[in-house]
Amino acid sequence: MGALDSLSEYISDYFRVAKKRRKRNVMQTVNVKVKMDCDGCERRVKNAVSSMRGVKSVEVNRKIHKVTVSGYVEPKKVLKRIERTGKKAEIWPYVPYNMVAYPYAVGAYDKKAPTGFVRKSEQSQPLPGAPDDKIMSMFSDDNPNACTVM
Structure with missing residues (x-):
């Protein structure tokens, strides 16, 4: 019986591998x-x-x-x-206006975009450590002690 068992396992493994597994789509x-x-x-x-x-x-x-x-x-x-x-x-191709750092950049502003939307582009993303971010963080409304000018 040992030979028949091993033969049946071999055949069943062969048919399991031969079946194509369907890739399920994600919601x-x-x-x-x-x-x-x-x-x-x-x-x-x-x-x-x-x-x-x-x-x-x-x-x-x-x-x-x-x-x-x-x-x-x-x-x-x-x-x-x-x-x-x-x-x-x-x-x-559009994202909400408030999700873009530079909405009037050359690649982002689109006259055909619906109201409140701008075109999604790489130029409209701020560079890390950009001087604009440093200047804006100096005058923060969230932190009253952040103002270094006064």
């Missing part, structure tokens, strides 16, 4: 910029994305041209599905 939120002009465009995009496997919710904000998809999806697949409707789509 995430994907924000996409899509130019939508009418109710028909909005409905087409919403129906196309909501029919994907793993999608839990779809929110469309036509005013700022933003589609928010939550679920077990990949961003590239969401973009491809939206582009199949005939609409141009890109990952949401």
